[in-house]
Amino acid sequence: MVKPQLVCLRLHHLCLNYLDKDSVVVDLGANRGYFSQEINDLVGCECYAVEASPELFEVIESSDRIHKFNYAIAAENKTLTFNISTNEESGSIKNLPDRLTDTNTVEIQGITLDDFLKQNNIEKVDLLKVDIEGAEVEMFKAASDETLKKIGQIAVEFHDFLDYFDMREDVKVLEKRFKELGFYNISFSIFSHADMLLINPEKTGMTKEDYLYLNYLEKYRRAVVRGISWRIRKLKERLQSKS
Numbered sequence: 001m002v003k004p005q006l007v008c009l010r011l012h013h014l015c016l017n018y019l020d021k022d023s024v025v026v027d028l029g030a031n032r033g034y035f036s037q038e039i040n041d042l043v044g045c046e047c048y049a050v051e052a053s054p055e056l057f058e059v060i061e062s063s064d065r066i067h068k069f070n071y072a073i074a075a076e077n078k079t080l081t082f083n084i085s086t087n088e089e090s091g092s093i094k095n096l097p098d099r100l101t102d103t104n105t106v107e108i109q110g111i112t113l114d115d116f117l118k119q120n121n122i123e124k125v126d127l128l129k130v131d132i133e134g135a136e137v138e139m140f141k142a143a144s145d146e147t148l149k150k151i152g153q154i155a156v157e158f159h160d161f162l163d164y165f166d167m168r169e170d171v172k173v174l175e176k177r178f179k180e181l182g183f184y185n186i187s188f189s190i191f192s193h194a195d196m197l198l199i200n201p202e203k204t205g206m207t208k209e210d211y212l213y214l215n216y217l218e219k220y221r222r223a224v225v226r227g228i229s230w231r232i233r234k235l236k237e238r239l240q241s242k243s
Contacts, residue, residue, distance in 0.1 A: 004210050006218060007042075010035045012129055012155040013188045013197045018204040019043045019126055026050070026122070028073045028113075028139075029131035031089060033060030039127070040065055048120065052082050052108050052132075053091050067120075074110035075138035082108040092133035097164050113143045123150070124203070130156040134165040140174055149181055152203035154196075161192035184211040188219050 005017040012035070019025070021044035027036045030049035040047050046065050051057040052072040060068045072080050072093050084104040085091045093110070117125070128151050130136050136156060140148075160168045171193050175185055178198050184206060188195040197214075199206050 003218075004206065004214060006214065008188075008195075009038050010131075011195060012131070012157065013186075013195055014127060014129075014153055014155045015197075015199065015204070015206070016042065018152055018206075019045055021045060023126035024048070024122060024124060025127045025129065026117075026125050027129045029129075029133065030060060030068070031056050031131075033066065033068065035129055036066050037061065045126070048122070050116070052093065053084070053088070054106055054108075056088065056091075069116075070108070071116065072108045072110045072135070073113055073116060073132060073139050074135060075112065075142040077111050077115055079107050080110040082106050090133055092135060094134040094165065113139055114147045117147060124152075125150060126152040126203075128154045128156075130154065134159045134162070134167070137167050137170045137174065140177075141170075145181060148178070149200065150203070152200050154178075154183075154198040156193075156196045156198065158193035158196055161189070161194050184215070186211070186215045186219060188222065190223060 004015040006013060007016045023043065023045040025036065025039055025045050025047045027047055027049045030036055030051040033049050036047040036049040039045060049060050049066060049068045050071050050073055051060060051068070054070060057068060057070040062068045072082060074080060074093060080093045082093055082105060083091060083096050084106065085096055090096065132139065136158060158167070158171045159165045160171045178185055182200060182202060184199045184201060186197045187193050188197065
């Protein structure tokens, strides 16, 4: 049996063997466009990079295979206030705590996932990457079952590890919804859903055996390797500080 080719790009796990040059990737929360660029370099797929921050949007390098859009994917089609953060990776249409709040805000066009796909004539999505700083719950709630079922993989950072977003129960409800839609749910984060991979077997062909391998063997193997690497790095730092 050929095992799924699992890779981690920009802290998002995904199965690379379900993607090729004909695949469509939608990158929500594209930041500087690094994820879109890296996945395009790997398989030559077509990418739709969506970033709400005007400053970050400007530096995304577009091409005939990477298309960029200055939107906030949200629960409604309306103008939204985007909160600029002191950390460029934490800007959000959600309210931020004072320690992350910049004095600057910008008005940005919000659009639902359903309408973004329709607007761009996207009939299927082989990979949806989501890192939109707390707005993912409302975005998924607003998405239709029909839209979600046309997606092969979803690599999402749920921000349930941040208390100020208070979304733990909402994430549990979404997990149940995805299971009912037929998705395999795999969390590569032990105590949260910060690195979540949702796989649609109807679109990818993933077998139950592949899912069990990833969910009960590979993710824990990777957690052990990360833990050992972290301990080795800390030990080296300690030894260097004493020398």
